[in-house]
Amino acid sequence: MxxxxxxxxxxxxxxxxxxxxxxxxxxxxxxxxxxxxxxxxxxxxxxxxxxxxxxxxxxxxxxxxxxxxxxxxxxxxxxxxxxxxxxxxxxxxxxxxxxxxxxxxxxxxxxxxxxxxxxxxxxxxxxxxxxxxxxxxxxxxxxxxxxxxxxxxxxxxxxxxxxxxxxxxxxxxxxxxxxxNQDTNYRRNHVRHNILKKLKESSPEGYHRLLTLIRRQRDINHAVDQQLQTLLHIQPSRKTLRRRDVIALPYAVSCELVAQWLRENGKRQLSRWLVEHLTVAIRTAQPDTELLVDAENKITFKKHTAEFRGV
Structure with missing residues (x-):
């Protein structure tokens, strides 16, 4: 190389x-x-x-x-x-x-x-x-x-x-x-010396498969993100999501769309629980209700849309 x-x-x-x-x-x-x-x-x-x-x-x-x-x-x-x-x-x-x-x-x-x-x-x-x-x-x-x-x-x-x-x-x-870098009290060093180093030594082919998986996942993520961006591009605005578009998608895909929408609006730290909770709410919440995202942001629900707003 x-x-x-x-x-x-x-x-x-x-x-x-x-x-x-x-x-x-x-x-x-x-x-x-x-x-x-x-x-x-x-x-x-x-x-x-x-x-x-x-x-x-x-x-x-x-x-x-x-x-x-x-x-x-x-x-x-x-x-x-x-x-x-x-x-x-x-x-x-x-x-x-x-x-x-x-x-x-x-x-x-x-x-x-x-x-x-x-x-x-x-x-x-x-x-x-x-x-x-x-x-x-x-x-x-x-x-x-x-x-x-x-x-x-x-x-x-x-x-x-x-x-x-x-x-x-x-x-x-x-x-x-x-x-x-030798101090295994740091979690990354622990992974490097106590997990991956041993994997390399005991199963080089297993380590190679892990690297191949990461490369493939990077490509998959890129392709998925492009599709999500296309869906977000046709929404009324960056802060507004059409609820029917979320409902029409398979649940797992709708979670990915909601997560990407939140990131686009500056919400970077996302837990799986939060994404799933908000996705269910966007699909089922009554109009004229709202849900807190965090101390600074909320989602307001209308009949046809969900809007990302400051508190």
């Missing part, structure tokens, strides 16, 4: 998230070479430009070493470098760290007027995320939730971790190992 050929980027300016680990250092090297030797789809070397962004979570005492490495490599490649110290502390959760990191990246993107953010997530990350979501109890999206979209580009999603490490070694790249 020539991993350089997996990168497809439109001409533009991008923020590259670089932690200093092997994955992101490989990504940075690939992008730097791409900018110097653009593919036929780019017009000239200046059609791609990158800003290196490093977020120091402040979880490890030695994390400043990562920042120093990323800064040095950025200087070597004459790339702009920005960083922020998060000072989250050693007890910060994975969710808090991720939220702070993406908040920083979005701010850098906005300030620079960049076209998107590029991260180094790879195929094994997809497997970890799928298993984590399965353990939490997930729907179809959770099996392939790690994907590109909303201004986030993940060009290495189909590249195994082993290929990235092999590239780094073959090209003499420098990187740092994050010791917290």
């Amino acid at each position: 020539d991993i350089a050929k997996t990168i497809r980027l439109a001409p533009g300016r991008y923020v590259v998230a670089v932690s200093g680990g092997v994955d992101s250092m490989v990504l940075l090297d690939l992008l730097t070479k791409l900018a110097k030797n653009p593919s036929p789809s780019t017009l000239h070397p200046q059609s791609l430009s990158f800003i290196v962004a490093h977020f120091d979570h402040g979880i490890r005492e030695a994390s400043h070493i990562d920042r120093k490495l990323v800064h040095e490599v950025s200087l070597e490649n004459k790339l702009p470098f920005v960083y922020k110290e998060g000072n989250l502390g050693s007890k910060a959760s994975e969710a808090a760290a991720r939220e702070a990191r993406y908040d920083f990246l979005r701010k850098v993107q906005k300030h620079a007027g960049a076209d998107g953010i590029i991260t180094a997530h790879h195929l094994d990350d997809s497997a970890e995320t799928a298993v984590l979501n399965l353990l939490r109890g997930t729907g179809r999206k959770g099996l392939a939730s790690l994907k590109a979209g909303n201004g986030i580009y993940r060009p290495l999603l189909n590249v195994p971790k082993g290929k990235l490490r092999a590239y780094a070694e073959a090209n003499g790249l420098k990187w740092n190992e994050d010791i917290t």
Whole structure:
């Protein structure tokens, strides 16, 4: 596999998230070479430009070493470098760290007027995320939730971790190992070391089937989402849903439509119970009644429509 050929980027300016680990250092090297030797789809070397962004979570005492490495490599490649110290502390959760990191990246993107953010997530990350979501109890999206979209580009999603490490070694790249990646008190590390690593060792073909399932689910999700968008496009407005369209669909499909409608209206955190509860209500509620979605939003029912409104 020539991993350089997996990168497809439109001409533009991008923020590259670089932690200093092997994955992101490989990504940075690939992008730097791409900018110097653009593919036929780019017009000239200046059609791609990158800003290196490093977020120091402040979880490890030695994390400043990562920042120093990323800064040095950025200087070597004459790339702009920005960083922020998060000072989250050693007890910060994975969710808090991720939220702070993406908040920083979005701010850098906005300030620079960049076209998107590029991260180094790879195929094994997809497997970890799928298993984590399965353990939490997930729907179809959770099996392939790690994907590109909303201004986030993940060009290495189909590249195994082993290929990235092999590239780094073959090209003499420098990187740092994050010791917290070995701490199985973090749920993701537990999945990585105690579940997926053992699966790879005991049943390589089983692990390969899991990766194949994730790829297929990603394609299925894309096709389903396109159909749902078509159904939502013919509704009276973004906040209004025709009740007969929900009733006409099989129940499982109507739940998917309602979930997509809620996401379109800014409701991102959805439980299966909430989606099913609202779907039943849209199908059966009496006119001139309403149902709370959360502390800020409600659905108002008319005879023929359901409307998403603020409280």
